Amino acid sequence: MHVGFIPGEYVMLAVSDDGCGMNQETQSHLFEPFFTTKGVGEGTGLGLATVFGIVKQNNGAIDVYSEVGKGTIFKIYIPRHEGSAVTETTPDPLRIPRGHGETVLLVEDDLSILTMAKGMLERVGYTVLHTGDTNQALDLAKVYDGRIHLLMTDVVMPQMSGKDLAVQIRALNPGIKVLFMSGYTANVIAHRGILDEEVHFIQKPFSMKDLTVKVREALDGK
Template sequence: MNNKLAAITGNLYLARSGIDSRSETAARLQSVETLSFEAASMVQQLLTFARKGKVEQKPLALVPFIKETAKLDSVAIPENIQFSMSYCENSLLITGDITQLQQLFLNLLTNARDALEGVDQARIDLSLQYYEPDSDFIERHPEAENKDAFACMRLSDNGHGIAPEHMEQVFNPFFTTKEVGKGTGLGLAMAYGIVTSHHGVIEVESTPEQGSCFSIYLPLQSNANTVLPIEQQQEVINGDGETILLADDDENVLQTFAKVLTSINYRVLTARDGRAALESYRQHRGEIDLVILDIIMPKLTGPDVARQIREIAPGAKLLFATGYDKESDHHGMTGNIEVLDKPYDLAKVSKSIRRILERESTRKADRR
């Protein structure tokens, strides 16, 4: 799936670069690209949920983060639904993964929106408050006994509610009471997984035909440096005519990304599998400034090619790329070489390429 999205986003970039950036067409292409990266984020969440593995958690001020996220996601709420927000003065510093928390909020908001279908005077209320656990909370959640305080996010609606017989199943994967085609049954299961991976607690209260309230409790941190809640927009950094060897077994991804790299002033050599990549490096070693290798390829994997290239030229500059879950590190094969995610965010990729290329060059010493 991520390989397909990589080809789509690459072609979107090429299409946008050939038209007036102020045109309606450019705006529509930008929207498609945004949706493509949202789809990629969903794929990543499914991979994380499936492996129940590591997430990239950093200190995060939850109140400003949720404020910004709510602004972005509120466009998914129909005009007939009243959406209200209330926040405490405390910024509520937690340790969290930005992408996962965005997905958590979107899943809960979507669930509330869907529960309001056909409801008069529909309402969704969001609140963020400081919470110190009491004895009743600790009794319900013994794992929270050593936590001094939590950030409590509550999202409530006055929708159709949840039937009592379904309450114990709401967080089960693929459980849904929605019509066929209107729900996957993964939204709340993913929400539960995300909260658990953040060492938090999720509770739900519901009354049929009166509504539901989901309460998320995330442990607060007392001393940590905050990070910006939303990444700042980055610009694409052009190359300086360097030569890149690009290897990928997906022809669409290979050709599209090669064109993208060419459009930002790189010369590109391509290879369809690991063996072809290694042979191309041997033939053009004196010309190649950087090698980008898909991790999973036929004949030779990316890490296999990287090891053999490093035997030829210990100072060779390398990057890996993957449409799979890079956190799994493919059993340690990637070592300390940076891994690019598919679909490619060109601004981030161009920055990584420049960072690798501008390190003190050892390429000339390796050439013969």
């Protein structure tokens, strides 16, 4: 299956396995948001949709080949770039909105994103309670002695949705602000009925500046 392939010079990344493989019906839905072959509570259906979105944003393409009982290979093509390397500059601390000691309850089942976001928030002055489990997030909200100012949660989680989690957290902390995050765009999330359109939302992956701006906006009610 070829998705959006345009001839040219590319850098190719291949990922393969020798698992159960996929039939043509499954392959035809691979990159659809929320499509999953896993059981209820075992998958979000956003993984490959997110990969597809990132690749397309970089003018790339994905080639997929799979045989039932033999395995699957994904080949990701990103246009080759020639030129000098760009040195990433350190964000200007004066331009990054800082926290004022507020407590953020961070809920994300991807450990790498959880760790990264926690570090970013702590660097700019927030106290962070963090977990990859929605049930544990509820427990933290119940036992934490201080005030939790902001709930920052992924939209789609294994045990319950971020929206349902926010409802329960708000019942415990009526004044809490909420910032949702997802690997897919806000309009797709809203179109699927997962979130209302008028909510605070940040798309993954995000930079430190993007995160701190969105957190500040959510806390300040902008």
